[in-house]
Amino acid sequence: MLTDAKVRAAKARPKPYKLTDCYxxxxxxxPNGSKLWRWSYAFDGKQKSLALGIFPMVSLAAARCKRDEARELLEQGRDPVIVKQLTFATNLEVSRYxxxxxxxxWHENTKATWAKVHAADVIRSLERDVFPKIGKFPVVELNPPKILEVLQAIEARGAIETAKRVRQRIxxxxxxxxxxxLASTDPAExxxxxxxxxxKGKQPAxxxxRRLRKMILDAxxxxxxxxxxLALRLLALTAVRPNELRGARWDExxxxxxxxxxxxxxxxxxxxDLDRKAEERGEHLVPMTPQGVAxxxxxxxxxxxxxxxxxxxxxxxRPMSENAIGYLLNRAGYHGHHVPHGFRAAFSTIMNEWVERHGKDHDRQVIDLMLAHIPKEKVEGAYNRAAYMPRRRELAxxxxxxxxxxxxxxxxxxERPAKPIGEKPRRRMPLPVGADFQFPEPGRAA
Structure with a gap:
């Protein structure tokens, strides 16, 4: 049997030679002085040799441990050389993954189940927030602290909800x-x-x-x-509250x-409150534009x-479901980005920016009137809801x-499908009315 001293004392000779140990x-x-550990064995009637490492990086004790592991594989009917090659290839693939x-x-495999906008949003969030930090790391090397570091960087810019969505995607x-x-655990779980x-606060809007128009198109x-x-379109045009739209009656x-x-x-x-609802002449007046009438x-x-x-x-x-428009926006990929009530915030933000550049005096108050906001310094009975009607029509x-x-x-x-492709529609939709159509006029004159 070999000893550490014999192994260290072995000198190079003109030709290679072996120093044998047990088993x-x-x-x-x-001849160049290198010392290589080898194990000789027979598998399937053939004599083979397994490399176990280089001395002194692999000691005598370590070489014996590797030999014993290889003997166990051999007793299981597995070729140690093949197992070593497969293990190396697997580890290499894992490191490349x-x-x-x-x-x-994952995105390519899953995106067919999503709306196009949502699929684009998912990969964009990973490209922006995740890939620059951990994209080049093998998945098996990533741990919870490293993933948390990515998520906390998103939180640091105030995007709390985005951090939660990104964690779900990771x-x-x-x-x-x-x-x-190619991985054994989920460090983000x-x-x-x-x-x-x-x-909890303002609803997403x-x-x-440009993004608002794109969202309407997608939905x-x-x-x-x-x-x-059509309800979605009218809600966007009028910026009324969703419940006010759902309960709209033709005689209004x-x-x-x-x-x-x-x-x-x-x-x-x-x-x-009840006082407001019972107030005489407390109705909200919404000037209708040609687009709304269309x-x-x-x-x-x-x-x-x-x-x-x-x-x-x-x-x-009964009015349509209070969730109908919201579900439509969600299906189009805008869950967490915009809700039906968000059209009011969009109208307020965009129009206030417009009047700041192009508006007239009192336009901000006019916008508040159009949104049925009551100024804090006004009481209900003293609030003129019919004020500035010509300007309200212009801004509308x-x-x-x-x-x-x-x-x-x-x-x-x-004319667009009411159900996913492949499902049979319930009934044929009526054709749109002609350009010469006249609405009945049951209500009061404007």
Whole structure:
């Protein structure tokens, strides 16, 4: 048997020679002085040799341990050389399987189940917040502290909700890698409990005009009842509260065929306490633009024989579901980015920016009137809801013109599918009314 002293004392000779140990372990001494550990064994009737390392990096004791591990494989009917080669190849593949590679594979595999906007948002968030920090790391090398470092960097800029969404996406990537056998744990799984809580406050809203138009386009291209699409468009144009839109009745509209169409929302349907709802002349006046009237014109063949503009799918005497528009926005990929109530914030932000550059005196107060906001210094009875009507019409037109740029005609929206492709529609939608159509005028003159 060999000893450490014999191994260290072995000198180079003109030709290679062996110093043998027990159980076929030997040290190969080369003419250049290198000393290599080898183990000789027979597998499937063939004589083979397994390299175990170089002395002194691998000591005699370590070489014997490696030999014993190889003998166990041999007793299991496995060739130690093949096992070593496969292990090396697997480890090499694992080291090459970076987080960015895993994330891109996961995204490509999953995006068909998402709306295009959402799929783009997912990969964009990873490219912006994750890949620069951990994209080149092998997934097996990443641990919870490293993932937390990425998420806390997102929190540091105030994007608390984004940090939570990114954590979910990172976790999904690790689940995908685990399923492929290239990771064993998900280091992001438990990190949700240590992230900052989301502060409850303003509802999410897109307040950039170009993004807002893009969102409307995306939502209107998704499957939905035509009534829901038209409700979304009218909500965006009028910036009323979603519940005020859901309960809209045809007899609340005046002069739809004339020059000054108007929507008179009764005080009883407005937000406020019982005093506000019972207040005489407390209705909210909404000047209707040509774009808004065009929505009503497209809607008339669908619900003109009902009291409500937007009745429910099952009960025509009840308003549409309060979640219908929100679900449409979510399906289009805008969950957490914009809610139906967000059109009011969008109108306020965009129009206040516009009046700052191009507006007149009192335009900010006019915008508040258009949103049915009551100034803090005013009491209900002293608040003139019919004030500044000519200017309100002008600002409503400016808003409608800006918002409608690039949007299709409302009549197009009733022709789009109400259900996902492949599902049979319930019934054929009525054709839109002609350009010479005249609304009945049951209400008061504007």
């Amino acid at each position: 076929r372990l030997y040290l190969l001494v080369n 970076t987080f960015e590679r895993a994330a891109c594979e 976790s999904a990537v690790f689940c995908y890698a685990i399923a492929k056998g 438990k990190l949700g409990t240590v992230l900052k809580p989301i502060r 897109i307040t950039d005009l 209107e291209e998704d499957y939905a009842r035509p009534i829901t699409r 509209f005046e002069d739809l065929n004339g020059a000054k169409p108007l929507w008179r929302i009764p005080a009883a349907r407005m937000k406020g 929505v009503l014109r497209a809607l008339w063949p669908l619900t003109g024989d009902c009291e409500l503009l937007f009745p429910g799918n099952r009960f025509p005497n 037109m400016i808003w409608a013109d800006m918002l409608s740029e690039g949007l299709p005609s409302p009549t197009v929206l009733i």
